[in-house]
Amino acid sequence: MSEAPAFPPLMQGHAVDAGIDPFEKACAMAALGCxxxxxxxxxxxxxxxxxxxMAPEVPLxxxxxMLxxxxxxxxxxxxxxxxxxxxxxxxxxxGLRVNGASCGRMRAMAGSDDPKEMPGWLVVGFELPLVLLSAVPGDDPDQTALYEEGCADVDPTQLLESWARHTxxxxxxxEDEGSRPLHAEWRGLAHAMGEEVEINGQTGTFLGVDENFGMLLRSGETTDLVPLSSVLESQS
Structure with a gap:
C-alpha cells in the first residue's frame, strides 16, 4: 500500500474505501460544513x-x-x-484528454445553482482510469487510460499530491492576479476550440470563452453564450 498523500498547508486529506465515490462523499461533507x-x-x-x-466568496x-x-x-x-x-x-x-483520447473527467457541484448567488460550497473533483477494463484494448479508440499512454511509471499518489499543489x-x-493568467494557460490546453461541438443539446463552433469561462458557441449567424454553471451536477 502507498503511504498517505502529503498535501500543502491549509489542505487536508480524507481517504475513502474502494466503492465509495470521493466526489459524492466530498459533496456530502461540504453540505454538512466540513x-x-x-x-x-x-x-x-x-x-x-x-x-x-472550496468555500467561494464570489457568486457561483x-x-x-475553479473547474x-x-x-x-x-x-x-x-x-x-x-x-x-x-x-x-x-x-x-x-473531460480530460490524454494523447487525444478521452481519459477521465473533471466534475463540479455547488451548494446553489443560482449563478448570481454565493453558493456556500463548491466541490471540484476528477476521476482518472489507470488501466483499461475493456476485454479487448482498442475496441473504443476514443477511450484510453493513463497506463496505456506511456505513463505506467506515474505513481498515482504522487499525481494526487501534485494535483493539489498545482491547483x-x-x-x-x-485570487491575486485575476482570471487573465488562468485564461492564457487554459486556452493553450483547450480541446476542440475552433471546432464543431455539441453542448447541452446545442451544436455549433466553439469560438472561445468569456471572462467567466462561458462558452461562445457560433451557429449560423448567431453566437450564444453557454454559462459554465450549466455543467454543474445536480444535488440528489
Missing part, C-alpha cells in the same frame, strides 16, 4: 479519484472558474510526472 481545503480521495488499482472542497458563475483551475492543475501535475511526449488537454465541460498555485494566482 473545512474548505478538504481533499477526499481514493487511490485504487484501476482508478484514481479526488475532490476538493464567477466561482465556476478550469483544477483542470489546469491536473494538466500541470501530469505534465510534470509523465514523459514529455504525453499530451494532456482539457474539454470545456470537464493551489492556480487558485492563489486567480
Amino acid at each position: 473545512d474548505a481545503g478538504t481533499i477526499v480521495y481514493s487511490v485504487g488499482v484501476n482508478r484514481l479519484a479526488g475532490a476538493l472542497v 458563475e464567477e466561482a465556476m472558474a 478550469p483551475t483544477c483542470g489546469v492543475g491536473f494538466q500541470n501535475a501530469l505534465g510534470a510526472l509523465a514523459p514529455p511526449e504525453v499530451a494532456v488537454h482539457l474539454e470545456w465541460a470537464g 493551489l498555485v492556480w487558485i492563489n494566482r486567480w
